[in-house]
Amino acid sequence: MLFRDFVILLYQGFLEDKSYITKLRDKIKSENFLKDVEFDPAFEDWKSIDPTNPETHHKNRMKFHPTNPYDPQQGVYTYEDRQDARRRLRVIRECLQRGRERDKH
Structure with missing residues (x-):
C-alpha cells in the first residue's frame, strides 16, 4: 500500500x-x-474550464505545481498575495541587515 x-x-x-x-x-x-x-x-460551464489556466478562476498571482509526472493536468496551485510577499521580503532583508551589523562588531 x-x-x-x-x-x-x-x-x-x-x-x-x-x-x-x-x-x-x-x-x-x-x-x-x-x-x-x-x-x-x-x-x-464547469467542463469548459481549463484547470491549468489560472486566468479562468483566479486573478491573484499563482503558480501551478504538477504532482503527477504522467498526467500534467493533476497538480496544485499556490497563491501568493503581493503585499504579503513584500512584507516577507522586508522582514528577510531586516534580518540579514541585523546579522551583518552583528558580524561587524
Whole structure:
C-alpha cells in the first residue's frame, strides 16, 4: 500500500468518525441544495474550464505545481498575495541587515 493511499484511508476514517461524511451526504440530498446548484451560473460551464489556466478562476498571482509526472493536468496551485510577499521580503532583508551589523562588531 502506498503512503498516499494510507493517508487517504486514514482521513476517510477520521471523517466518518466525526460523521462529517453523513452530514455532507444529507445536505447534498436535500432539495434546497439541489435547487441552489441547479440555478447557479458558476456550475454551468464547469467542463469548459481549463484547470491549468489560472486566468479562468483566479486573478491573484499563482503558480501551478504538477504532482503527477504522467498526467500534467493533476497538480496544485499556490497563491501568493503581493503585499504579503513584500512584507516577507522586508522582514528577510531586516534580518540579514541585523546579522551583518552583528558580524561587524
